[in-house]
Amino acid sequence: MSIKKITAEDLRRMDGKEGLILQGCGGSLDEWVDGINDLLTESGILLEGTKFKAENCSAFEHDGLTCLMFPFSEDVKLDVGRLAMWRLQTHGQFGGTWLSDYVPNRLGGFVDSAQEAQKPDCPLIGQDGNIFNLMGIASRTLRQSGMPEQATEMCSRITETAGSYSEALSIIGEYVNITSVDDGLGDDEDMEMRL
Numbered sequence: 001m002s003i004k005k006i007t008a009e010d011l012r013r014m015d016g017k018e019g020l021i022l023q024g025c026g027g028s029l030d031e032w033v034d035g036i037n038d039l040l041t042e043s044g045i046l047l048e049g050t051k052f053k054a055e056n057c058s059a060f061e062h063d064g065l066t067c068l069m070f071p072f073s074e075d076v077k078l079d080v081g082r083l084a085m086w087r088l089q090t091h092g093q094f095g096g097t098w099l100s101d102y103v104p105n106r107l108g109g110f111v112d113s114a115q116e117a118q119k120p121d122c123p124l125i126g127q128d129g130n131i132f133n134l135m136g137i138a139s140r141t142l143r144q145s146g147m148p149e150q151a152t153e154m155c156s157r158i159t160e161t162a163g164s165y166s167e168a169l170s171i172i173g174e175y176v177n178i179t180s181v182d183d184g185l186g187d188d189e190d191m192e193m194r195l
Helices: 029-042 080-089 099-106 131-144 148-161 165-175 187-194
Strands: 019-023 058-062 065-071 121-125 177-180
Touching: 019 099, 029 065, 029 080, 121 131, 131 148, 131 165, 148 165
Parallel strands: 121 177
Antiparallel strands: 019 065, 058 065
């Protein structure tokens, strides 16, 4: 099993969870997990022979850096006091921080499920697929739904961080419920469209 790839936005949905985030992890991510496990074992932080499993760790990109998140779970026994000291001592080397600090300070805070449910429907399926057209439609939908800050944030994230068409679509989907242009048509209107 390999390390899961997630988006920085996925971290915003991890409210109530905790983990160690290391920033600027270049090269093989599996080697990073092995190396950190070795360092934490030698420092007496990982206890009872437990280790972070690669398949439980997550990698994400933010601010041009590849980051790794080591989630705290019941199957990993930690001396948290020693881990806190290790994190402070190695911060210059690894940029280590807690998930609960990273999300509010770097990503704008956690998103709760009630806030997520308020995404407006946006008819993008069946539109001209040019990403700037889709971004404009989604932005207009957000503004019309009284969410101008989210419209601005969405556009900024797409233009500044999306490296591909699919990443841009994924970002749009975080802000609106993507629907079809045909979803809102009645039977008579649908028949007219087909003619």
